Amino acid sequence: MRPHVGNRIGIALVGLALLAGGVCALAAREDHPRVRLADLGSFFAQNAWARPLAAAVAMLLALVTTRWLLVALGWGRCGSRTGTGTAMLGVALKGIEDVGRIQVRLVGDKRMRVSVSLLRRADLHEVIGRLDGQAISRVRGAVDRQDMPALVRVHVRRR
Structure with missing residues (x-):
C-alpha cells in the first residue's frame, strides 16, 4: 500500500x-x-x-x-528524488505499454535507487532488456554520476 x-x-x-x-x-x-x-x-x-x-x-x-x-513527512526514506533522472528513465522506457510509476532517488554519493512499477500485463522482458541495455546508463548520465552503482526494483502489480 x-x-x-x-x-x-x-x-x-x-x-x-x-x-x-x-x-x-x-x-x-x-x-x-x-x-x-x-x-x-x-x-x-x-x-x-x-x-x-x-x-x-x-x-x-x-x-x-x-x-x-x-x-x-518522509523521515526514514533514503535519498532524495531527482526529477532529471526520472524524466530520463521515462524517455528510456518510452513506448513500453503498461508502465505504471517510475522513480529515481539518489542516496548521497553512494548509490542510485531506481523504482519501476508495472501493470500485470506489461512486457517484463522488454522492460528488463531496456533497463540493462540503455536506460540505467542514460539515467546515470542525466544525473552526472557515471560510475555510481544503481539498485533497480521492478514491481509488478497484481491488480
Missing part, C-alpha cells in the same frame, strides 16, 4: 471517530438537557484505576500520532 493512501485512510478513520463522538454527544445532550455530559473530574476522583489507564492511552496515542506524522 502506498504511504499517501495509508495516510488518507488514517485521517478518514480519525475523522469518522470524531464525527461519531460528536453525534453521540449531541444525541445525549438532546435526551438529557440538564445533566452534565462530561464530568471527568469526579469520575477520576472516584475511580483510581482510571487515572493510570487514561495516562497509558494518552501516551500510546501520542506515540502513534508522532510516528504517523514522521512517516508522512
Whole structure:
C-alpha cells in the first residue's frame, strides 16, 4: 500500500471517530438537557484505576500520532528524488505499454535507487532488456554520476 493512501485512510478513520463522538454527544445532550455530559473530574476522583489507564492511552496515542506524522513527512526514506533522472528513465522506457510509476532517488554519493512499477500485463522482458541495455546508463548520465552503482526494483502489480 502506498504511504499517501495509508495516510488518507488514517485521517478518514480519525475523522469518522470524531464525527461519531460528536453525534453521540449531541444525541445525549438532546435526551438529557440538564445533566452534565462530561464530568471527568469526579469520575477520576472516584475511580483510581482510571487515572493510570487514561495516562497509558494518552501516551500510546501520542506515540502513534508522532510516528504517523514522521512517516508522512518522509523521515526514514533514503535519498532524495531527482526529477532529471526520472524524466530520463521515462524517455528510456518510452513506448513500453503498461508502465505504471517510475522513480529515481539518489542516496548521497553512494548509490542510485531506481523504482519501476508495472501493470500485470506489461512486457517484463522488454522492460528488463531496456533497463540493462540503455536506460540505467542514460539515467546515470542525466544525473552526472557515471560510475555510481544503481539498485533497480521492478514491481509488478497484481491488480
